[in-house]
Amino acid sequence: MSDPSTTLAAYVPPKGRSLLEPHRIFLMLIFAVLVFCVIWFMRWDWLPRYGTRLLHGIWQTLVMLFSTVAVGFLLAVPIGLVRVTGPKPLAWLANGFCTVIRGTPLLLQLWLLYYGLGSLFAQYPEIRSSFLWPYLRQAWPYGFLALTISFAAYEGEVMRGAFAGVPRGELEAANAFGMSRWTAFRRIWLPRAIHRALPTLNGETVLQLKSTPLVATITVVDAYAVISKVRQETYLTYEPLLLLALIYLCLTGMLIVAFRYFENRIPTRGA
Amino acid sequence: MATTPTLFDFSLLALSPPGWGGVLLAGFVSSIQLAVGGYVFGLLIGIFGAFGKLYGGPIVRDLLEVYTTLIRAVPELVLILLLYYAGTDAVNQLLTLAGYGPIDINGLVAGIFVIAVVQGAYSTEVLRGAIKAVPGGEIEAARAYGMSPLKVLRRVTLPAMLPFAIPGLANLWLIATKDTALLAVVGFSELTLVTRQAAGATKAYFLFFCAAGVLYLALTLVSNVFIRIIEKHSRRGMPGPV
Numbered sequence: 001m002s003d004p005s006t007t008l009a010a011y012v013p014p015k016g017r018s019l020l021e022p023h024r025i026f027l028m029l030i031f032a033v034l035v036f037c038v039i040w041f042m043r044w045d046w047l048p049r050y051g052t053r054l055l056h057g058i059w060q061t062l063v064m065l066f067s068t069v070a071v072g073f074l075l076a077v078p079i080g081l082v083r084v085t086g087p088k089p090l091a092w093l094a095n096g097f098c099t100v101i102r103g104t105p106l107l108l109q110l111w112l113l114y115y116g117l118g119s120l121f122a123q124y125p126e127i128r129s130s131f132l133w134p135y136l137r138q139a140w141p142y143g144f145l146a147l148t149i150s151f152a153a154y155e156g157e158v159m160r161g162a163f164a165g166v167p168r169g170e171l172e173a174a175n176a177f178g179m180s181r182w183t184a185f186r187r188i189w190l191p192r193a194i195h196r197a198l199p200t201l202n203g204e205t206v207l208q209l210k211s212t213p214l215v216a217t218i219t220v221v222d223a224y225a226v227i228s229k230v231r232q233e234t235y236l237t238y239e240p241l242l243l244l245a246l247i248y249l250c251l252t253g254m255l256i257v258a259f260r261y262f263e264n265r266i267p268t269r270g271a
Numbered sequence: 272m273a274t275t276p277t278l279f280d281f282s283l284l285a286l287s288p289p290g291w292g293g294v295l296l297a298g299f300v301s302s303i304q305l306a307v308g309g310y311v312f313g314l315l316i317g318i319f320g321a322f323g324k325l326y327g328g329p330i331v332r333d334l335l336e337v338y339t340t341l342i343r344a345v346p347e348l349v350l351i352l353l354l355y356y357a358g359t360d361a362v363n364q365l366l367t368l369a370g371y372g373p374i375d376i377n378g379l380v381a382g383i384f385v386i387a388v389v390q391g392a393y394s395t396e397v398l399r400g401a402i403k404a405v406p407g408g409e410i411e412a413a414r415a416y417g418m419s420p421l422k423v424l425r426r427v428t429l430p431a432m433l434p435f436a437i438p439g440l441a442n443l444w445l446i447a448t449k450d451t452a453l454l455a456v457v458g459f460s461e462l463t464l465v466t467r468q469a470a471g472a473t474k475a476y477f478l479f480f481c482a483a484g485v486l487y488l489a490l491t492l493v494s495n496v497f498i499r500i501i502e503k504h505s506r507r508g509m510p511g512p513v
Contacts, residue, residue, distance in 0.1 A: 021329065023329050023333070024329075027330065027333055027334075099488075099491075099492075100488060102445075102491075103445075103487060103488040103491035103492065104449070104484045104487040104488055105450075105451075105452030105487060106449070106452075107452045107453060107456075107463055108452055108463050108466070108480060108483055108484055108487065109484075111467060111480060112476070112477070112481070112484065115467075115470060115471075115476040115480070116476040116477040116480055119474065119476050120476075120477070206344075210346035210347060212346075213348045213349065214348060214453075217456060224348070237360075238353070238356070238357065241349060241352055241353045241356075242353070245341075245350075245353065248345050248346055248349060249341070249345060252344040252345075253344070
């Protein structure tokens, strides 16, 4: 926009402040009292009984998260590539896919796949007798499919920008070196695009983590489903939900720290 | 179901009672009401939040930081459950304290409240970034003309930050329309929930979920047209896209 050295910013960030300023100590004291009240006055006696199930649910959430992110990213690469350079019909197809998936709620897609496909499959004896049926009868394949498709569509949009943003000169240089199109793609275009897309991967993964509890609505037993079970059996409203919020808070925090660690290990020039 | 050979029996979508079209449209309308209400109130929270974060005292800043971090780190579904129950509960307890009996809180109001609190955190961040991008000279010039802080806000800061804020705010609107679907989980009869009820009653799952998908998609596409117009309007007089 403008040269930062000649114009003053509208907002001058305050100097880095330490954690131990008087008002922060005060706020932390209030927070500590709140936490104490929550622990002391609310009921937590159900926690030991559901501990192992809860851990299993968290594990299920993490498996769901990482498997869909990995597969979704693999799908996102061809989607982004086709949208930048593919033949027209394929590009339209990929565009349409991204628009439709990003334009409708994930919950609706999930229910369409689970109830729609599920009821459709059940009508055909050929499918019912096939070796896939034990899997198709369960809920998690549908949850996995819906989450993967959604991640692929959102990340496909990012990859499109990343592929388009690789400087032309680098591709021309690869050409001048006599690389074939495939070699240039493998050695220059793809690595550079992924490098550009990596910083957004952090945010997309956190968003995906926040989408995973939706699979509980189709009876996949993740952390959210375990907490719902607790709420039904103990008639408690707030305690399980507060614990669940805390769990997701910790998971998000860990994801962010892990991504920051990896981001610092990727060499960038001049940064 | 096995007796009906076609996958799509469109007579089920008829507007009058044997068909479910009217129910679907009513759900769609309440979805839009939720989205608009939640978005507008979220934007109000965002404006105050952004100014509090930039120009507020240390306590206000820290509290707002906690608010935006918490809301953005916890899944919307969990927040909606927490706020939906906690919000209605808190109002009723306050009423009991004040000596009135508990009232039955309108689902729409509770839903708008929930969406607004969630959207507020995101729009706080969007607006904060946009205000920071306004060149300082413009604000100094306004001050030099002797404008009061409120006048600076109304005449300079808000209009000047719009081009920076609109892409983010447009994105938030699209997210708001899709977040309304999550209220199906607390039993608010918006489009996704009535679709599921209709599909469950008729067993025509594909038909109804696709119909609802078309409605959501239409909302998104129509919104996109308006967003493009607004963006063009707010960027007038600025150098073209870089």
